Amino acid sequence: MTTPAIEVTGLAKRYGSVQALDGVDLTVRQGEFFALLGPNGAGKTTLISVLAGLARPDAGTAKVMGFDVVRDYREARRALGVVPQELVFDPFFTVRETLRFQSGYFGLRHNDDWIDEVIERLDLTPKANANMRSLSGGMKRRVLVAQALVHKPPVIILDEPTAGVDVELRQGLWQFVSGLNAAGHTIVLTTHYLEEAETLCARVAMLKQGRVVALDTTANLLAGVAGLRLKLKVSPDRMPPALAERATRQDDGSYLLPLARSAEIADVVVALRANGAEVTDLSILEPDLEEAFVSIMGRR
Amino acid sequence: MTGFRTLLYKELLRFWKVSFQTIAAPILTALLYLLVFSHVLESHVQVYPGVPYTAFLIPGLAMMSLLQNAFANTSSSLIQSKITGNIIFILLPPLSYAEFYWAYIIAAIVRGMAVGAGVFAVTLVTVSVPLPNPFWALAFGLVGGGILGALGLIAGIRADKFDQLAAFQNFIVMPLTFLSGVFYSIHSLPPFWQAVSHLNPIFYMIDGFRYAFFGVSDKPPLLSLAIVSGCFAALSFASLQMIRRGHKLRN
Numbered sequence A: 001m002t003t004p005a006i007e008v009t010g011l012a013k014r015y016g017s018v019q020a021l022d023g024v025d026l027t028v029r030q031g032e033f034f035a036l037l038g039p040n041g042a043g044k045t046t047l048i049s050v051l052a053g054l055a056r057p058d059a060g061t062a063k064v065m066g067f068d069v070v071r072d073y074r075e076a077r078r079a080l081g082v083v084p085q086e087l088v089f090d091p092f093f094t095v096r097e098t099l100r101f102q103s104g105y106f107g108l109r110h111n112d113d114w115i116d117e118v119i120e121r122l123d124l125t126p127k128a129n130a131n132m133r134s135l136s137g138g139m140k141r142r143v144l145v146a147q148a149l150v151h152k153p154p155v156i157i158l159d160e161p162t163a164g165v166d167v168e169l170r171q172g173l174w175q176f177v178s179g180l181n182a183a184g185h186t187i188v189l190t191t192h193y194l195e196e197a198e199t200l201c202a203r204v205a206m207l208k209q210g211r212v213v214a215l216d217t218t219a220n221l222l223a224g225v226a227g228l229r230l231k232l233k234v235s236p237d238r239m240p241p242a243l244a245e246r247a248t249r250q251d252d253g254s255y256l257l258p259l260a261r262s263a264e265i266a267d268v269v270v271a272l273r274a275n276g277a278e279v280t281d282l283s284i285l286e287p288d289l290e291e292a293f294v295s296i297m298g299r300r
Numbered sequence B: 001m002t003g004f005r006t007l008l009y010k011e012l013l014r015f016w017k018v019s020f021q022t023i024a025a026p027i028l029t030a031l032l033y034l035l036v037f038s039h040v041l042e043s044h045v046q047v048y049p050g051v052p053y054t055a056f057l058i059p060g061l062a063m064m065s066l067l068q069n070a071f072a073n074t075s076s077s078l079i080q081s082k083i084t085g086n087i088i089f090i091l092l093p094p095l096s097y098a099e100f101y102w103a104y105i106i107a108a109i110v111r112g113m114a115v116g117a118g119v120f121a122v123t124l125v126t127v128s129v130p131l132p133n134p135f136w137a138l139a140f141g142l143v144g145g146g147i148l149g150a151l152g153l154i155a156g157i158r159a160d161k162f163d164q165l166a167a168f169q170n171f172i173v174m175p176l177t178f179l180s181g182v183f184y185s186i187h188s189l190p191p192f193w194q195a196v197s198h199l200n201p202i203f204y205m206i207d208g209f210r211y212a213f214f215g216v217s218d219k220p221p222l223l224s225l226a227i228v229s230g231c232f233a234a235l236s237f238a239s240l241q242m243i244r245r246g247h248k249l250r251n
């Protein structure tokens, strides 16, 4: 078996009275596109901080590409690129200086070709010589992404990279990151936009109060929630008995009806008509990660 | 080594980009001290026989500026990085503890030396001060700058807010520098305060530094150099331990 990109065992971390991580076990294989999800305060950033060596674990071990983040910290950090959640920058320097410094800190001297390419790919070329202070929030975010990539790390962790970022950059960013993944980089991503995780990530871990409460492929998680459903309102507000026993009444006066196939919609409408009722509002609900998330987080 | 060199270069560039504040301003401050004190005391005080008070004062002032600016460089750089959060840019890369430490310390020494040399150069216009033993000046400048740089590093890492840093500066660094014999020889003090002054490492820096100029000092320069080097070694050891443990940096 090849070395896992990330291997975390029994990881615990407490801040004062908050148990930010409470025995986390997690393995991410090389080449995966992995999502780390969870509500605010679940411990995602704390987990990333431990992996990056920014926080010391109280118990357990964390390895990046087989290197222990405490004992072999230099190798572990060389293998990892982190895009932090907070929008931080050094106001003394320009974009290019910032990237050159970051590259130098990683021990790389003649790295301008790659720096130029990253600047180009992230659409930062017009701002390359601008002072960091003068950039907009989204631009600063791009520089943070670029900084995480200067040393071409095999493992890249992005902590909410799309918070406060416009649609265009978001799409561009995902295209870029998907390209990196296709080129063999392992990508770990946290986000509160679950549709992003659903489309991009093949596997998902969900954290809640410092524990892993779900760890599975995206497909399995979706299969675990209710399938295709029809949401509809009828007038006059009555259902034929055959449908009524399958449907659940919602607070807003609509009905939710599980479907086996989308073609079943026609049968439903016909049955309602036969019962003297018209459909006034109709929408189809497909299973999504958000539902899986809500149902998993709601448990216990 | 590239990591260390980059961090050192970044630290140098950081103060160089604002050299008006970080070099020119402290030189002006030192000149103001010189003007005021020499005007008031020139005809009343002679510390070493044959040495005018203004000439006596200049090396002390240059050294005091050197020390204060070495402290300011590490402490302000670290507290700013911590407060703005960009400290993570140097915490994420595989920089070793020693690379981290020495990059900050050397940058602090360079800034201190630049200010100290600036004070000396500017005062040279009005008063000529001999420098028969430049080796001693260099040695005390280096070690003194290193000590204050290390103190600044410790203060910058420990402080969570600017006012904590200001307290460290105002209640520890300033009294130690002012009471180190910059403006007087400690022989003019009552015995008790002389004894207290001997516990102040900055006293030895100023005294040894002044030896380079006048060939006279309160203590033999070699003894002073041994004492300040010992202090620097101890502070370096403590700082390296602190960075290794990640105290206040990796919580």
Ligand SMILES: Nc1ncnc2c1ncn2[C@@H]1O[C@H](COP(=O)(O)OP(=O)(O)OP(=O)(O)O)[C@@H](O)[C@H]1O
Pocket (backbone or CB within 6 Å): A015, A016, A018, A019, A020, A038, A039, A040, A041, A042, A043, A044, A045, A046, A047, A085, B251
């Ligand atoms: N430096 C710290 N000091 C004290 N408490 C902390 C610190 N960092 C995190 N915590 C606490 O640890 C818990 C986990 O925080 P963490 O930042 O890991 O959550 P998260 O999953 O990243 O949340 P979000 O989605 O809001 O980013 C929270 O209760 C937080 O308040």
Ligand SMILES: [Mg+2]
Pocket (backbone or CB within 6 Å): A044, A045, A046, A085, A159
């Ligand atoms: Mg977070």
